[in-house]
Amino acid sequence: xxTIHQWxxxxxxxxxxxxxxxxxxxxxxxxxxxxxxxxxxxxxxxxFYSVGIGQISSEVPQNLSASRPQDRQFILSSKKLLxxxxxxxxxxxxxxxxxxxxxxxxxxxTRLSIL
Amino acid sequence: AQSVTxxxxxxxxxxxxxxxxxxxxxxSVPPYLFWYVQYPNQGLQLLLKYTSAATLVKGINGFExxxxxxxxxxxxxxxxxxxxxxxxxxxxxxxxxxxYKYIFGTGTRLKVLA
Numbered sequence: 001x002x003t004i005h006q007w008x009x010x011x012x013x014x015x016x017x018x019x020x021x022x023x024x025x026x027x028x029x030x031x032x033x034x035x036x037x038x039x040x041x042x043x044x045x046x047x048f049y050s051v052g053i054g055q056i057s058s059e060v061p062q063n064l065s066a067s068r069p070q071d072r073q074f075i076l077s078s079k080k081l082l083x084x085x086x087x088x089x090x091x092x093x094x095x096x097x098x099x100x101x102x103x104x105x106x107x108x109x110t111r112l113s114i115l
Numbered sequence: 116a117q118s119v120t121x122x123x124x125x126x127x128x129x130x131x132x133x134x135x136x137x138x139x140x141x142x143s144v145p146p147y148l149f150w151y152v153q154y155p156n157q158g159l160q161l162l163l164k165y166t167s168a169a170t171l172v173k174g175i176n177g178f179e180x181x182x183x184x185x186x187x188x189x190x191x192x193x194x195x196x197x198x199x200x201x202x203x204x205x206x207x208x209x210x211x212x213x214x215y216k217y218i219f220g221t222g223t224r225l226k227v228l229a
Contacts, residue, residue: 006158032215043221044159044206051215059216090158100209101147103219105182106158 002027006107008089014115019064019078022109023091027073030096033074034104037068038088050074051096086114117142121220129228131185134178134193136223137208141187146208148189150180153203153222162204165189176200199228 003026013019015060022045025031032051046059048066056066063082074091088111092104122137140146147166150186151159170182180191189206206220 034217044219046216049215054160057215060201070155088156094215100215100217101164103149103151103161104159106160107149108158109156111156 002092002105004105004107005055006089006110007018008110010111010113012113012115013081015083016080019076019081019085020091021076021091021111021112023074023076024072025093025104028072028093030039030071031093032096032100033068034092034094035074036090036092038090038109043044044090047076081114083114086112088112102110117146117208117210117216117218119206119218119220121204121206121223123223124221125224125226127226127228128196130198131195133196134191134196134200134225136191136204136225138180138191139187140189140206140208142208142229143208145184146210148180148182149207149217150174150178150189150191151205151207152176153205155183162191164190196225197229198202198227198229222227 006023034049035047049057050068065077090109091107094102118141120139135206149164150162154161162178163172165172165182173179178193203222204222205222207217
């Protein structure tokens with residue numbers, strides 16, 4: 001069966017510090033991968049998605065970036081965190097079938113607090 | 116462009132009462148639709164999905180939803196609420212024409228009163 005892992009579960013960082021959040025998927029090949037940020041009362045904001053190694057689509061211009069160095073690994077990064085980067089970050093995957101009639105499968109999320 | 120509207124950011128029901136959570140979508144073509152549930156500090160879990168088969172879709176935990184094209188709606192219902200149903204619920208739509216994106220509503224927080 002497929003599983004998705006996200007870490008860390010919680011993170012407290014000072015303003016201006018770098019960030020690296022990691023997401024890995026097991027039990028499938030060539031998944032589509034997604035990073036979302038969730039703010040209270042505002043639903044899920046799609047940040048990045050990837051349909052293959054090295055292929056990243058950015059949805060929102062900001063000081064975050066994403067990379068996909070391996071087929072089942074998706075990393076969210078920042079060089080300098082802002083207060084506005086606080087939130088709950090979720091990674092998700094879908095089968096890379098070329099059709100999006102499949103539901104997304106989510107990790108347990110990372111709670112990021114910027115001080 | 117696809118969009119999803121969830122009416123009511125907070126809904127309260129008594130235990131044993133009917134649960135009705137509303138979702139309306141905007142799409143130029145019939146979309147694929149999903150309902151998810153989220154418990155505090157957890158990821159989203161799929162409740163059910165509509166992918167152009169039967170218009171009445173049954174999901175986990177006794178939930179079901181009906182796709183109504185004429186009303187562009189996909190409301191989520193459960194005949195009898197349990198305390199364990201207290202959570203946040205999200206409706207989502209994907210674009211059947213080929214992009215890989217999913218659009219989420221802003222969520223409805225369900226409170227179940229004893």
